[in-house]
Amino acid sequence: MINKLESALVSFKSEIASLVKQADVLNLKAKYLGKQGEISEILKSLKDATVEEKKLIGPKANEIKDTILKLVDETLANIELNEINEKLQANRIDISLTDDMLEKKNVHGGFHPRTLIRQEVEDIFLSMGFEVLDGPHIETEFYNFEALNIPGDHPARDMQDTFWFRDESSPEGNKHLLRTHTSTIQIRGMMDRKPPFKFIAPGTVFRCERTDASHEMVFQQLEGMMVGENISVSNLIYFMKQTLKEIFKRDVEVRLRPGFFPFVEPGFELDIRCQVCAGKGCSVCKQVGWVELLPCGMVHPNVLRAGGVDPEKYNGFAFGLGLDRLVMMKYGIEDIRHLQSGDLRFNSQFKEY
Ligand code: PHE
Numbered sequence: 001m002i003n004k005l006e007s008a009l010v011s012f013k014s015e016i017a018s019l020v021k022q023a024d025v026l027n028l029k030a031k032y033l034g035k036q037g038e039i040s041e042i043l044k045s046l047k048d049a050t051v052e053e054k055k056l057i058g059p060k061a062n063e064i065k066d067t068i069l070k071l072v073d074e075t076l077a078n079i080e081l082n083e084i085n086e087k088l089q090a091n092r093i094d095i096s097l098t099d100d101m102l103e104k105k106n107v108h109g110g111f112h113p114r115t116l117i118r119q120e121v122e123d124i125f126l127s128m129g130f131e132v133l134d135g136p137h138i139e140t141e142f143y144n145f146e147a148l149n150i151p152g153d154h155p156a157r158d159m160q161d162t163f164w165f166r167d168e169s170s171p172e173g174n175k176h177l178l179r180t181h182t183s184t185i186q187i188r189g190m191m192d193r194k195p196p197f198k199f200i201a202p203g204t205v206f207r208c209e210r211t212d213a214s215h216e217m218v219f220q221q222l223e224g225m226m227v228g229e230n231i232s233v234s235n236l237i238y239f240m241k242q243t244l245k246e247i248f249k250r251d252v253e254v255r256l257r258p259g260f261f262p263f264v265e266p267g268f269e270l271d272i273r274c275q276v277c278a279g280k281g282c283s284v285c286k287q288v289g290w291v292e293l294l295p296c297g298m299v300h301p302n303v304l305r306a307g308g309v310d311p312e313k314y315n316g317f318a319f320g321l322g323l324d325r326l327v328m329m330k331y332g333i334e335d336i337r338h339l340q341s342g343d344l345r346f347n348s349q350f351k352e353y
Contacts, residue, residue, distance in 0.1 A: 001042060001049070001057050008038050009064050016071055022079050029072045033065060113327045113350045114220055114339060117247075118202050121222055121321070124246045128239065130224070131199040135185040137206070138165070141175045143184040147306035148263040156262045161208040178206035182223035183263060186299070186318055189225060190307025195314045196228030202323060213283040213335045220323035227299065227309060227316030233266070236296055236317035240270055243321075247330065248275070255290065264297025264318060275329040284334055291329060295320050 012032050019025050032038050043061055046054060111119075122132050141152075150156050160180035167176050185201035202222040209215055226235065237256070244252050252272050259269035272293045274285035281287035296319035301311035309316075324336055331350070333339070338346050 001045065001053070002060055004042050005039065005057075005061060005064050008032065008042065009067060012038075012068055013071065016075055019075065020079060020082075022076055025072055025075050025079065029068070032068055039065060039068070110348060110350055112339075112347060113331055113333075114323060116350060117323060117327045117330060118220070118222070120247060121243065121323070121326075122200065122202065124243055125200045125224070128242070129198060130226075131197070133185050133189050133199050133201040135179075135182070135188050135201060135203065137179055137204060138176055139179040139184050141177065143187050144177055144179050144181070147187040147303065148183055149300050149302040149306075150262045154262065156260075163206050163208050179203075180207055181205050181320055182221040183318070183320060185223050186225050186263070186303065187307050190227065190304070190309050195309055195316075196226075198224075198226035198228075200224045211337060213337070214286070214325075216324065216336050216340060218340065219336070222321040222323050223318070224321065225299070225316060225318045227304070227314055229314060231298075231316045233298060233317070236298070236319070239317075240294060240296065240319065244272065247326065253279075259295055259297070261295060261297060263300050263303045265300045267295070267297035270294035270296055270319075272329065276332050276334055282334065284328055291325055293322055293325050293329070 012028070015028055016025065019028060030037060034040065039061070046057060046061075049057060126132065144162075145151075145154075145157060162180050163178040165176040165178075182201050182203050182205060185199075185203070189197070189199050189201065200222055201224075202220065204218060205221050206218055209217055211217060224239075226239070241254065244254065252275070254273075255271050257269045257271065259267045261267045269292055271290040273279045274282065274289050274291050276282050276284045277289070279285075279289035281289050285291050296317060299316045299318050304311040304314065304316070324339055327333065327339065328336060
């Protein structure tokens, strides 16, 4: 019997070694240890054995049963482990970084050059004690023209080709338009505060104009205003030079020409040496070597009055910095239309921050 049991164990061992499915292992277990299993069948004849034989065979039979059970457990555990490993292998996500991916990892969005310049100019003015204001793109005639000393029949209205809204229901004098300049904020800013004050207002402006290398229909300005007692043209020139020096990180050649704007008296055009061609002449400066960058002047008394400021007591200066021109000068961009092109090859060159 012992021989039978041992040879049953040998054959069990050889059978289980080739099994890879849990169900097959369980069937094999039943085949040997089940009620009609091989071991059970062998043990059935135990009842005919002598006491001596039983003493010998009993423990041996238990030993063999234990061995079989242990082998079954081990095999089941191995099969389970293999199945898990197979699943893991099949659903494998490669989380390793390739060189290619490492390179791409460093590609992230950058700021548009307009944003870079605007932030830079804002910081410069903030450090000089100016507030930064904002205002609506859609304006009334009052803020865009009337309050700025440009009445309805004034020829200066033609200086700025305007996008008007069709608005038949609204009374004359309250027509809506897309603001043609940020000077609207001069009025809004004055109305909201008491002198002395100084603020800037960057923003988008709109003109119904033909576009070319230096003109866009939608562009950026930065308005500035300082109001107080005894403000002079030299204050104006000081702030302008200081700002340009900080932006270009060097002294930039400037020139002041008389300029006419109904809302300033006297009015000036501040030009800077073209930084794209270094003054030699190019499409940006229209071959003259200078670029109009900064119209400015002393605020007209009518404008102060419209903003609720007493012109007998206070005066001030205002300027309208052409932010897009400044971007072009700073980065040597030869065509203003690039700024609005949405072309990523252009935009991705400016990743300073
Ligand atoms: N608003 C004027 C323009 O857009 C610029 C300007 C602003 C001129 C402030 C003088 C003072 O043309």
